[in-house]
Amino acid sequence: MMYESILFSTDGAIATMKLNRPEKLNAFGGPMRDEILDALANIAADQGIRVLVVTGEGRGFSAGGDIHHLKYLRENKDEKGFRSILAKGQQITRTMRSLSKPVIAAVNGPCAGAGFSFALGCDIRIASEAATFGPTFALMGLHPDWGGSWFLPKLVGSAKACELVFTGSMISASEARRIGLVNRVVPPADLMPQVMELAAKIAKNPPGVLRLAKESIYRSLSSDLETAFARESAVQLECFHSEDFLEGVTAFTEKRKPQFKGR
DSSP: OOOSSEEEEEETTEEEEEEOOGGGTTOBOTTHHHHHHHHHHHHHHOTTOOEEEEEESTTOSBOOBOHHHHHHHHHTTOHHHHHHHHHHHHHHHHHHHHOSSOEEEEEOSEEETHHHHHHHTSSEEEEETTOEEEOGGGGGTOOOOTTHHHHHHHHHOHHHHHHHHHHTOOEEHHHHHHTTSSSEEEOGGGHHHHHHHHHHHHHTSOHHHHHHHHHHHHHGGGOOHHHHHHHHHHHHHHHHTSHHHHHHHHHHHTTSOOOOOOO
């Protein structure tokens, strides 16, 4: 797939989507939102893809919205245009969360505003030591979007979320790790090798299990324990009848690595 504002590639079961406006620190402008949505639709439909990695080209992950375009919309009182970009941002986050495949953010540099919310919408975040993070919306007179006001307190707690959002401050990768915003921090040269190693480890597991487990984890955020028990029983039975479960237990007893087929 050829795009103008993103780079898309696959390596076996792993797809990589790279935001590609490095001269703008990969700010969301031009056709980027539409291209991300198109790529996500293709990933969802491709049964050969089991994991998605998202990152940024150049020295940044994403600086968020394109400020010059936002200024243009405000000066022209183009509420329809503003509503459109808000809706597309929400759809990107919604699609990533409903995607049956795990999504890993490889945060290589500045990750701010909508770029920050975009990273929060991924399932796992691995950061370079050069990365910085911040919901900088207040500095531009805006409220967080792309679901950032929902994701952030669930990851770091309401008090820390309030501090970050109210100040619009950027924090270091090490601070992001300390407060639970990212899974791990690695040297810049190790970022993509470690992310791809993690993606390959995940991709070896049954895609049906990955899909069901992702759904269960996010459903648990708004359910009680008994509801979780009921879902676990239902999906475990679904797994029980799969060929992958038979392959898993057979491989274990035969002391070999399982070869899961997604059936």
